[in-house]
Amino acid sequence: MTRTRIQAVLAGLLIAAAIPPWGWWPLAFVGIAVWYRLIENVARRPRFTRSFLVGMAWSIPSTIWMLDLTAPGWPVTVLIFSVFMGAAGAATPAEGPLRRFAFPAAIVLVELIRWNWPFGGTPIATFAMAGVSTPFAMSARLFGSPLLVVMVVAAGIALAEAVSQNWRVVGIAVGVLLASTIGGHVAGSAVDTVATIDVAVVQGGGPQNTRADVCTTRAVFERHMNASESIDRPVDLVLWPEDVVHPSRDGATTPSRCESPLLGRTEASTRLTNLAADLDAVVVSGWFEIAEDGLANTNFSIAQSPDGTVTDRYDKVLLVPFGEFVPLRSWIERFSDELPARDVRRGTEDAVLDTDLGPLGVSISWEVFFDHRARDAVGNGGQVLLNPTNGSSYWLTIVQGQQIASSRLRALETDRWVLQAAPTGFSAVISPDSEVRDRTGVSEQRVLYDTIELREGRTLAVAWGGWPVLLWALSTLIFTFWCSRGSETEPRPHQNTDG
DSSP: OOHHHHHHHHHHHHHHHHSTTTOOTHHHHHHHHHHHHHTSSSOHHHHHHHHHHHHHHHHHHHHTTHHHHOTTHHHHHHHHHHHHHHHHHHHSOSSSTTHHHHHHHHHHHHHHHHTTOSTTOOOOSOHHHHHTTSTTGGGHHHHHHHHHHHHHHHHHHHHHHHHTTOHHHHHHHHHHHHHHHHHHHHHTTTOEEEEEEEEEEEEOOOOSSOOOOTTTHHHHHHHHHHHHHTOOSOOSEEEOOTTOBOOBOTTOOOOTTOSSOOOBHHHHHHHHHHHHHHHTSEEEEEEEEEOTTSSSEEEEEEEEOTTSOEEEEEEOOSOOBTTTBOTTHHHHTTTOSOSOSSOBOOOOSOSEEEETTEEEEEOOGGGGGOHHHHHHHHHTTOSSEEEEOOOTTSSSSHHHHHHHHHHHHHHHHHTOOEEEEOSSSOOEEEOTTOOEEEEOOTTOOEEEEEEEEEEEOOOHHHHHTTHHHHHHHHHHHHHHHHHTTTOOOOOOTTSOOOO
16 A cells, blocks of 8 residues: 555544543644645646545444444445545645635535435535544534534644644634634524423333344333433433334234243333322333334324324334335345345424424434434424434444434534433433533433533524525535636645556
């Protein structure tokens, strides 16, 4: 492996280390600075190759958890990720002052593409996840995570220019970072607190890296019921994780291998109704069932009032590719027999649960990685954002750490409290300024308590999303391409151009 390739791999590893669960965010700036210099003064092909290697080294460690979820899907994801990063490098001019603008524009453009395509998007291992811990994280409240991506890349460029003692460029970059941070603070001025409520976020505990089994559904339910019955103070809202209520049809025969009778739907519903009445609280619980027609699964959350009334139901809209639905199923089945028997049926409703406490925004599990689902929740009146999730089947804790970072991003963008509930971790209470007020460990049984604010109003990130950043990125790249027509840099004689 040549020196430039080693440097490209190092840059990617530094970026990966900046992303949760490692979270050493200053390393992102170092990795970006190395990448920025690696694609300077070389032809388009080595720019693509070196950037592709950056993407490989970045994505492999930060997405390796997918190997246990879907062995066929993981290499496809890594390849797509790396091609996108290669394209960003190739789209960046080899020289000239415009490359300082084109580099962040190209990166945020490919990030926006992969956050939405293919298979509905895979917004994992992102620059924004590292950026949420930086001093300029508040810029996400201005134009969302896309602006934060631009700011992270700008900080990396500033570091590269500082090494070259180009202090004018460094000063401009620092000014932009400061202005975007101040703008983020201003962007939340339209949001007001309307009430405070006491909440309990329930984590039932149990082993990690497990698979759903009809014989274990009762045990999962009982762990969460036991944890809920330990609540020893007045609360207004109790949040359970995603799909921990996984009942069989009433009257279903218990397999002989099961140690306990199957959990039936009527029993589960009755006991949750009693829990809401005993605690005099709204209970939001996550369910997973086969649809009435038997053709699909359903994954949904319901809100129950203390009087037992189910006031609303929200079915998950964005599904996990290769987990909850299988793209290209007929082709992939040739290579794997571990695919889910049926896909989950997508929901179609707004991301809000109507409750006695008011409208509560909800993003089930994977949905919290997507800023537009939180925008949908808050745009339709959500006064807090609930994230019932289930990471118990995942290998390691990489995806769980990245999910906490995503919940922090959604809190910043929407200026809302975020409550994340997981059966085996991580559960968390996150304030609107992205502070993790409390968080569980893996596999422990625990209830998180806090007093949170219900809020009304929209930030600019909710009202406009990342559209201003997308338009800036497109116009910047188009202008750069127009200015550089016919002047593509060829490798200089003294430079190593092996890629």
